[in-house]
Amino acid sequence: MNPDKIGTRIMKTMEQKGISIEALAERTGLAIGFLKRVQEEDLYPSLGPLLKIARSLGVRLGTFLDDQVGCDPLVIRKSERKGELSMLRARDKPAAARFYSLGRGKTDRHMEPFFVEILPESAMEKTLSSHEGEEFIVVVDGEIEIVYGKETHRLGPGDCIYYNSVVPHHVGSAGDTAASIYAVLYFPE
Known part of the structure; x- marks a missing residue:
């Protein structure tokens, strides 16, 4: 598992919160097959489904995009x-x-x-x-x-x-x- 992949981060968050893929499907309204592809096949959904997943897991969308310690101000060259x-x-x-x-x-x-x-x-x-x-x-x-x-x-x-x-x-x-x-x-x- 590559820790930098969104699917891996979603699975890790689900494990930490004790949420099964069936429960996530029910909370998001997304199909179990779709959620499995996101997790296992490196399929990235559009932002709408990704936001539903984040909300259902009680995390920010950015949780799946980065896990770094914050800094202020942030400059990106x-x-x-x-x-x-x-x-x-x-x-x-x-x-x-x-x-x-x-x-x-x-x-x-x-x-x-x-x-x-x-x-x-x-x-x-x-x-x-x-x-x-x-x-x-x-x-x-x-x-x-x-x-x-x-x-x-x-x-x-x-x-x-x-x-x-x-x-x-x-x-x-x-x-x-x-x-x-x-x-x-x-x-x-």
Whole structure:
């Protein structure tokens, strides 16, 4: 087991709290098979299911992203960014997005800031997700398409969007080329 993998951290938290996979499935509303793939096959869900897992286990989302001692102020140099997770990755599917945590190391944070590379594969499956909180996105490079409820918005470099993430939404590339964004997610406690 690799301790740096999200699935490993989820299993460790479940063991510490004495929660079975069946109980976690019941608490989150997620299928047992899906939860097993997250834990065993290095499958990273979108942030909605990951947040449900964190909430059900009584931990912050950041618990699965880092376990370092916090520091203030936190400075992350561009050259120090590390790929934290790739969303929608399974053995038979390419990654749709790569997330780089910009808050890693600040354990008392209330927001989750990310630099995100949105890959063209993100446009293939537009699965909507929802979770409590808010999201703020600024497009750095390329174009993205955001499905927000029944609306669709196309954004280019310099454009931004701020929305309540309880509304079902999807963020993907708007075409055949990759895009990059800065995203800040807020999850109420």
